[in-house]
Amino acid sequence: HRDHVEGYSAMVSLAPNVEVWGHEEARVLGLIGHVVFKNVDFTNTWKNNPDSSIEWRLGSISLVVTHS
Known part of the structure; x- marks a missing residue:
């Protein structure tokens, strides 16, 4: 979240x-x-519909991100 970028x-x-x-x-x-709010320069972006989730994996790490 942008309010957590300090x-x-x-x-x-x-x-x-x-x-x-x-x-x-x-x-x-x-x-x-x-x-x-401060600027965050993303190295990568994703785009998914509201109320949907996507899964990101790297090795044994797996994260599910929900766009609410």
């Missing part, structure tokens, strides 16, 4: 190869000026 820049500088995934609909430029 420290994002520091994280990326410490781990520059980290993948940052975001939903296409999370690119809401009008909110960037708000005090709790």
